[in-house]
Amino acid sequence: MATNFLVHEKIWFDKFKYDDAERRFYEQMNGPVAGASRQENGVSVARARENIQKSLAGTSGPGASSGACADHSELLVRIASRKVKNQSLRGVVQELQQAISKLEARLNVLEKSSPGHRATAPQTQHVSPMRQVEPPAKKPATPAEDDEDDDIDLFGSDNEEEDKEAAQLREERLRQYAERKAKKPALVAKSSILLDVKPWDDETNMAQLEACVRSVQLDGLVWGASKLVPVGYGIRKLQIQCVVEDDKVGTDLLEEEITKFEEHVQSVDIAAFNKI
Numbered sequence: 001m002a003t004n005f006l007v008h009e010k011i012w013f014d015k016f017k018y019d020d021a022e023r024r025f026y027e028q029m030n031g032p033v034a035g036a037s038r039q040e041n042g043v044s045v046a047r048a049r050e051n052i053q054k055s056l057a058g059t060s061g062p063g064a065s066s067g068a069c070a071d072h073s074e075l076l077v078r079i080a081s082r083k084v085k086n087q088s089l090r091g092v093v094q095e096l097q098q099a100i101s102k103l104e105a106r107l108n109v110l111e112k113s114s115p116g117h118r119a120t121a122p123q124t125q126h127v128s129p130m131r132q133v134e135p136p137a138k139k140p141a142t143p144a145e146d147d148e149d150d151d152i153d154l155f156g157s158d159n160e161e162e163d164k165e166a167a168q169l170r171e172e173r174l175r176q177y178a179e180r181k182a183k184k185p186a187l188v189a190k191s192s193i194l195l196d197v198k199p200w201d202d203e204t205n206m207a208q209l210e211a212c213v214r215s216v217q218l219d220g221l222v223w224g225a226s227k228l229v230p231v232g233y234g235i236r237k238l239q240i241q242c243v244v245e246d247d248k249v250g251t252d253l254l255e256e257e258i259t260k261f262e263e264h265v266q267s268v269d270i271a272a273f274n275k276i
Contacts, residue, residue, distance in 0.1 A: 220248030
């Protein structure tokens with residue numbers, strides 16, 4: 001029964017034979033070189049193992065302990081040298097401190113010996129409480145003193161001649177001031193007026209109307225530029241400018257003089273009025 005069971009199982013009993021045959025085949029194909037390389041590889045591995053073992057043995061052996069002792073002794077030497085340097089630096093610092101203290105003491109002596117530096121304590125003054133001071137009593141004035149006070153003129157002059165000279169000088173200055181003021185030209189107030197002069201109809205001769213307006217000549221009146229402005233339905237008005245002196249010519253006088261020309265002028269209006 002067991003043999004029958006093994007017959008049906010898929011087991012390769014002769015696999016080692018085929019493996020040996022395949023190894024021999026590759027050895028024959030590659031030649032003896034492969035075998036030599038395998039030997040060299042084995043030797044190199046063995047040498048590496050020996051080197052590792054030697055290194056491990058060296059770290060734990062007497063040589064390692066001697067190296068550690070050398071390092072320890074070198075560290076002790078360095079520490080000792082540092083201590084010596086520190087002690088020398090401390091000595092230098094102490095010397096500097098002593099020199100500075102000596103200098104400070106000399107400076108203090110010099111400052112105390114100088115006359116300007118002698119500090120004196122401020123003297124405290126005793127302040128007595130305030131008391132009311134009574135004003136001195138007035139002495140009764142005698143009649144003789146009253147007469148002397150009446151004779152003194154505080155606002156008068158001791159010399160009458162000086163008063164006369166001062167009065168003459170004041171009058172002369174007033175006269176000169178009045179002359180300068182009279183010679184100075186007075187400012188004349190003037191105004192600029194723009195007049196609108198309207199005709200009766202479109203048949204009015206505007207040239208004759210303007211000639212009539214300009215024929216008005218008054219003291220303080222100066223005529224300026226003019227133009228015709230259309231009003232409507234073919235009618236045009238005369239717009240004329242003039243400059244007048246306010247004290248001599250007024251707007252009412254101008255309107256009265258211009259409206260005298262009844263054949264040409266219907267009305268006069270003031271379009272603009274400006275002070276100059």
